[in-house]
Amino acid sequence: MSIRSLILSGVLAATTAMPAFAQTEIQWWHAMTGANNEVVDTLAKEFNDSQDDYEIVPVFKGTYPETLNAGIAAFRAKQTPGIIQVFDVGTGVMMGAEGAVKPVAEVLEAAGEKFDKSKYLPGIVAYYSKPDGTMLSFPYNSSSPILYFNKDIFEKAGIDTASPPKTWQEVFETARKIKESGAADCGYTSTWLTWIHLENFAAWNDVPYGTEENGLAGTDVKLELNAPIFVEHFKELASLAKDGVFRYGGRTSEAKQLFLSGECAMLTESSGGLGDVVKSGINYGIGQLPYDANAEGAPQNTIPGGASLWVFGGKSDEEYKGIGEFFKFLSQTDVQQRLHEKSGYLPVTEAAYEATKKSGFYEKNPGRETPITQMMGKQPTENSKGVRLPNLPQIRDIENEQFEALLAGKQDAQTTMDNIVKLGNEAIAEAQ
Amino acid sequence: MQKAVFPNRVLPYLLLAPQVAITIVFFYWPASQALYQSMLKEDPFGLKSKFVGLQNFTQVLGNPDYLNSVRVTVVFSVSTAVLAMALALFLATAAEKVVRGKGFYRTMLIWPYAVAPAVAGLLFLFMFNPSMGTFAYLLRDAGYRWNPLLDGDQAMLLVVVAAAWKQISYNFLFFVAALQSVPRSLIEAAAIDGASSTKRFWTIVFPLIAPTTFFLLVVNTVYAFFDTFGIIDAVTGGGPAQATQTLVYKVYNDGFVNLDLGGSAAQSVILMAIVIALTAIQFRYVEKRVHYA
Numbered sequence: 001m002s003i004r005s006l007i008l009s010g011v012l013a014a015t016t017a018m019p020a021f022a023q024t025e026i027q028w029w030h031a032m033t034g035a036n037n038e039v040v041d042t043l044a045k046e047f048n049d050s051q052d053d054y055e056i057v058p059v060f061k062g063t064y065p066e067t068l069n070a071g072i073a074a075f076r077a078k079q080t081p082g083i084i085q086v087f088d089v090g091t092g093v094m095m096g097a098e099g100a101v102k103p104v105a106e107v108l109e110a111a112g113e114k115f116d117k118s119k120y121l122p123g124i125v126a127y128y129s130k131p132d133g134t135m136l137s138f139p140y141n142s143s144s145p146i147l148y149f150n151k152d153i154f155e156k157a158g159i160d161t162a163s164p165p166k167t168w169q170e171v172f173e174t175a176r177k178i179k180e181s182g183a184a185d186c187g188y189t190s191t192w193l194t195w196i197h198l199e200n201f202a203a204w205n206d207v208p209y210g211t212e213e214n215g216l217a218g219t220d221v222k223l224e225l226n227a228p229i230f231v232e233h234f235k236e237l238a239s240l241a242k243d244g245v246f247r248y249g250g251r252t253s254e255a256k257q258l259f260l261s262g263e264c265a266m267l268t269e270s271s272g273g274l275g276d277v278v279k280s281g282i283n284y285g286i287g288q289l290p291y292d293a294n295a296e297g298a299p300q301n302t303i304p305g306g307a308s309l310w311v312f313g314g315k316s317d318e319e320y321k322g323i324g325e326f327f328k329f330l331s332q333t334d335v336q337q338r339l340h341e342k343s344g345y346l347p348v349t350e351a352a353y354e355a356t357k358k359s360g361f362y363e364k365n366p367g368r369e370t371p372i373t374q375m376m377g378k379q380p381t382e383n384s385k386g387v388r389l390p391n392l393p394q395i396r397d398i399e400n401e402q403f404e405a406l407l408a409g410k411q412d413a414q415t416t417m418d419n420i421v422k423l424g425n426e427a428i429a430e431a432q
Numbered sequence: 433m434q435k436a437v438f439p440n441r442v443l444p445y446l447l448l449a450p451q452v453a454i455t456i457v458f459f460y461w462p463a464s465q466a467l468y469q470s471m472l473k474e475d476p477f478g479l480k481s482k483f484v485g486l487q488n489f490t491q492v493l494g495n496p497d498y499l500n501s502v503r504v505t506v507v508f509s510v511s512t513a514v515l516a517m518a519l520a521l522f523l524a525t526a527a528e529k530v531v532r533g534k535g536f537y538r539t540m541l542i543w544p545y546a547v548a549p550a551v552a553g554l555l556f557l558f559m560f561n562p563s564m565g566t567f568a569y570l571l572r573d574a575g576y577r578w579n580p581l582l583d584g585d586q587a588m589l590l591v592v593v594a595a596a597w598k599q600i601s602y603n604f605l606f607f608v609a610a611l612q613s614v615p616r617s618l619i620e621a622a623a624i625d626g627a628s629s630t631k632r633f634w635t636i637v638f639p640l641i642a643p644t645t646f647f648l649l650v651v652n653t654v655y656a657f658f659d660t661f662g663i664i665d666a667v668t669g670g671g672p673a674q675a676t677q678t679l680v681y682k683v684y685n686d687g688f689v690n691l692d693l694g695g696s697a698a699q700s701v702i703l704m705a706i707v708i709a710l711t712a713i714q715f716r717y718v719e720k721r722v723h724y725a
Contacts, residue, residue, distance in 0.1 A: 069688045072476050093691065097477040241582075248582055249563055251671070257563040394690035404672035408582040
């Protein structure tokens with residue numbers, strides 16, 4: 001796969017990039033591939049060209065979990081990079097590592113910047129802050145899941161492309177219609193079932209994922225994923241899978257390929273996947289994340305996914321100053337605006353969001369504001385601030401295994417959700 | 433036997449030293465670290481750790497997932513070893529019969545061995561992945577429900593075939609050499625006595641190449657146990673629903689994805705014990721039945 005070759009090229013880039021003179025080199029470990037990897041390289045290059053004191057060296061470290069592991073291993077070997085990109089579910093792990101990381105608010109101060117929380121989008125900042133409000137990591141790429149659909153297939157099946165399905169019920173019905181009409185072999189697929197169909201499903205429909213405000217208020221969390229609304233949802237999904245209307249692509253973003261190749265008519269995927277969708281050249285449309293028609297108060301708000309940049313502790317003042325400068329560079333309105341327009345990730349500052357609005361970008365690109373409005377539209381409730389568990393990666397693993405058993409027809413939806421709750425609760429108790 | 437006496441008492445130790453140093457650094461030291469880690473409960477960053485004795489072991493052994501992983505490993509290893517050896521033996525006997533272009537066929541058959549496990553895995557992934565695989569499309573067009581992402585048996589089949597494919601060349605090489613060492617005169621004598629070629633193979637050739645078969649059995653089992661991580665990681669990632677999660681893969685997954693270092697270390701210690709036991713059994717009992725010419 002391209003990942004291996006990317007690792008190689010990343011390593012090469014890291015070893016061959018020689019600083020011209022006495023610059024402070026700062027390594028930036030990341031997990032971006034494809035179009036998003038190009039953005040990382042461009043940003044580093046622009047920052048390096050803009051001044052002479054620091055050099056940011058991006059190093060590709062594999063998938064999100066692989067990057068997190070590389071960081072942990074580096075910490076244990078006392079060979080940490082300056083900056084590491086950690087995905088949303090790794091946030092709990094990093095927060096638990098007090099002393100290993102330096103809060104971003106302090107890093108910005110090292111670069112002579114007064115950290116002002118109100119400059120950043122509240123939903124995103126809240127997710128990456130301690131309960132007392134200190135921002136711990138820099139939100140680099142925040143995304144929220146949206147619905148992509150293939151306009152050509154919709155037209156072939158005689159479905160209106162101007163009003164994409166809004167509820168899950170409509171998505172499932174449309175998917176069946178498409179399969180029956182023969183316009184596509186597969187009606188619907190989804191990346192990241194755990195993130196989209198559980199974490200965001202709960203927030204968007206304003207139902208609890210677990211106790212203790214989904215883990216934001218305390219670590220002694222009990223999962224509540226076997227409530228009827230989840231069971232019904234997965235029962236329907238399993239039935240679609242049985243009929244070949246829904247196709248499972250894998251645990252992370254593999255299913256995107258099924259959409260890009262034109263096999264599946266609809267896809268739920270991170271807004272950050274937009275770069276690849278645009279690159280593929282298919283005639284696509286965007287809708288907001290579907291919600292459950294039976295949920296009261298839905299749609300509520302989605303929760304941010306993606307990743308943030310963490311800074312390791314124990315570095316020199318010079319390095320912190322450089323990292324602070326780089327974060328200042330990243331926060332610039334024009335950089336954020338470009339990042340947002342190019343990659344589909346959300347702008348992290350209010351100013352960048354306003355600037356994008358003013359530029360008329362959203363009028364020209366309908367649907368591109370969707371991931372922001374669906375996250376920012378309403379004041380978050382205790383069900384929709386986010387999910388934070390000390391071992392969320394492990395919980396997702398359990399959920400994925402159960403989903404695979406369900407979609408293969410080995411067990412029913414009730415058993416699946418009961419198992420997730422039982423095994424998940426055991427794992428959470430163990431990780432205390 | 434004459435006792436060899438070296439005039440220099442230090443030199444032999446000096447000559448041995450590099451080998452001993454390598455063994456200590458790359459085997460004993462990590463092994464002792466694993467042993468130590470297996471009795472600790474620790475957060476991923478190693479900031480807080482607590483001695484818990486054998487608690488990690490009781491937890492691992494009482495976990496149904498672990499027992500499932502044992503079953504998966506047995507099925508995977510036996511299938512891979514049997515498939516790789518049977519096909520290699522078949523190809524080797526066939527290659528023996530070829531009169532013209534023997535060298536060419538042999539070279540072609542040895543090639544796959546140069547492929548790294550992860551690359552072999554990716555080759556099969558590209559051929560059979562339901563989202564992008566060429567063969568996956570063909571199978572689906574033929575009306576076969578091919579989906580190793582959800583069907584555990586299909587996923588197992590896929591990793592077994594990929595793992596065996598890579599090992600066939602190695603086995604082939606050894607079988608060819610073994611077949612060449614079988615004395616012509618024995619086979620010719622049997623032919624004169626009227627034994628059919630099948631009979632000649634099973635009563636003369638097969639017993640005579642038994643030492644090689646035994647050697648390959650050991651090598652293939654070890655290979656299936658330890659060297660197939662790359663294939664499993666690339667093709668199935670242990671899924672679906674743990675259907676291809678071998679013991680080695682579980683050590684990696686629990687330690688490096690789920691960040692449970694104590695549990696993962698306990699598993700690797702158990703694995704170490706299993707391998708020591710397996711090797712001992714193979715050499716003590718199975719080897720006795722092997723006829724060395």
